[in-house]
Amino acid sequence: MAYNVLPLTKLVEQFERLPGIGRKSAQRLAFYVLGLPKEEALAFASAITEAHEKIRHCAVCQNLTDAQTCPICGNPARDQSTICVVEDPRDVIAFERTKEYHGLYHVLHGLLSPMEGIGPDQIYIKELLARLQDDTVREVIMATNPTVEGEATAMYLSKLIKPLGVKVTRLAYGIPVGGNLEFADEVTLYRALEGRSEI
Amino acid sequence: MAYNVLPLTKLVEQFERLPGIGRKSAQRLAFYVLGLPKEEALAFASAITEAHEKIRHCAVCQNLTDAQTCPICGNPARDQSTICVVEDPRDVIAFERTKEYHGLYHVLHGLLSPMEGIGPDQIYIKELLARLQDDTVREVIMATNPTVEGEATAMYLSKLIKPLGVKVTRLAYGIPVGGNLEFADEVTLYRALEGRSEI
Numbered sequence: 001m002a003y004n005v006l007p008l009t010k011l012v013e014q015f016e017r018l019p020g021i022g023r024k025s026a027q028r029l030a031f032y033v034l035g036l037p038k039e040e041a042l043a044f045a046s047a048i049t050e051a052h053e054k055i056r057h058c059a060v061c062q063n064l065t066d067a068q069t070c071p072i073c074g075n076p077a078r079d080q081s082t083i084c085v086v087e088d089p090r091d092v093i094a095f096e097r098t099k100e101y102h103g104l105y106h107v108l109h110g111l112l113s114p115m116e117g118i119g120p121d122q123i124y125i126k127e128l129l130a131r132l133q134d135d136t137v138r139e140v141i142m143a144t145n146p147t148v149e150g151e152a153t154a155m156y157l158s159k160l161i162k163p164l165g166v167k168v169t170r171l172a173y174g175i176p177v178g179g180n181l182e183f184a185d186e187v188t189l190y191r192a193l194e195g196r197s198e199i
Numbered sequence: 200m201a202y203n204v205l206p207l208t209k210l211v212e213q214f215e216r217l218p219g220i221g222r223k224s225a226q227r228l229a230f231y232v233l234g235l236p237k238e239e240a241l242a243f244a245s246a247i248t249e250a251h252e253k254i255r256h257c258a259v260c261q262n263l264t265d266a267q268t269c270p271i272c273g274n275p276a277r278d279q280s281t282i283c284v285v286e287d288p289r290d291v292i293a294f295e296r297t298k299e300y301h302g303l304y305h306v307l308h309g310l311l312s313p314m315e316g317i318g319p320d321q322i323y324i325k326e327l328l329a330r331l332q333d334d335t336v337r338e339v340i341m342a343t344n345p346t347v348e349g350e351a352t353a354m355y356l357s358k359l360i361k362p363l364g365v366k367v368t369r370l371a372y373g374i375p376v377g378g379n380l381e382f383a384d385e386v387t388l389y390r391a392l393e394g395r396s397e398i
Binding site: 005006007008010011013014018019020021025027028029030031032033034036038041042043044045046047048049050051052053054055064065066070089090093 | 204210212217220224240241242244247248249251254265269289292
């Protein structure tokens, strides 16, 4: 009992297990929470339990939502003919921030990874294919990360989807906007060259 | 509603208000907590409420405890004749880590700061003086931080305590162990010189 007080030790340990939080930070955060007015500390605790109780997957796109379907799937103004496939709900947030994508999403909640024992049944592939059965969807954009697993998942999915007569596209690779050629790695630079367009 | 899901937005906001946690980190932490098994998330939430409900100030030294008095005050093996005065419960933890101090503590829960409107009645000075009324305590060690407020509080307390016939001491200033002379500021170096001892 490092702090001589069990509830405090427990609180520090809880913070310490969060990603990127070391012992010193955990202690600082625990003391901060302890110093909050009682109702604010209770609000913090109930935000955690509430998030766990109320948040579930959208019945259509598997994005996080607190209703049967998410607001994006329920919005008739969104382009119903395009689905952007992402690994994680955070990727949806990133796309929504651009305000330039008006189609739908599909969240896989993971990527294929034989090394970690994650096969097609562990991520939401079946649910994606089910959405392509009628002729509403005409394009599926693969927006998985440009990692080995992201590429493999995109390739696997495109092989399943193309036979359904749906166009499959992949995000463009290239130099990040504001980036510096000097610091770009060879693969990125090669992909940027390969994907060059006329101006 | 940045995340389209109110409970998630709330959780991110709760993490965002913690010290040193920005928007990106708050999002990462919220998603991490959301991904925890349900019982672990509930344990996190209850660690917060429990800490708030059970932790209070020790009736003697004002350190944090979940009982009437803290384990240090309740330990007869500790040297009852020495009190180390600190600003914050974290300072007690730091001293206990050295395993070299065997006396008692007194936690002020703040420092005198006229600029912030903190006077002698806002910190636990009255309670410290009450502990010096019988002749048990023979030395009070001022272990407040070497800041303007820390120095002022130590000076103020020593003026109140000395007339009671109790010895008042101050932590030594000097070069930190493992420190580098080259990087020591002038005041620290001067204090180290002033406090030199024969070898």
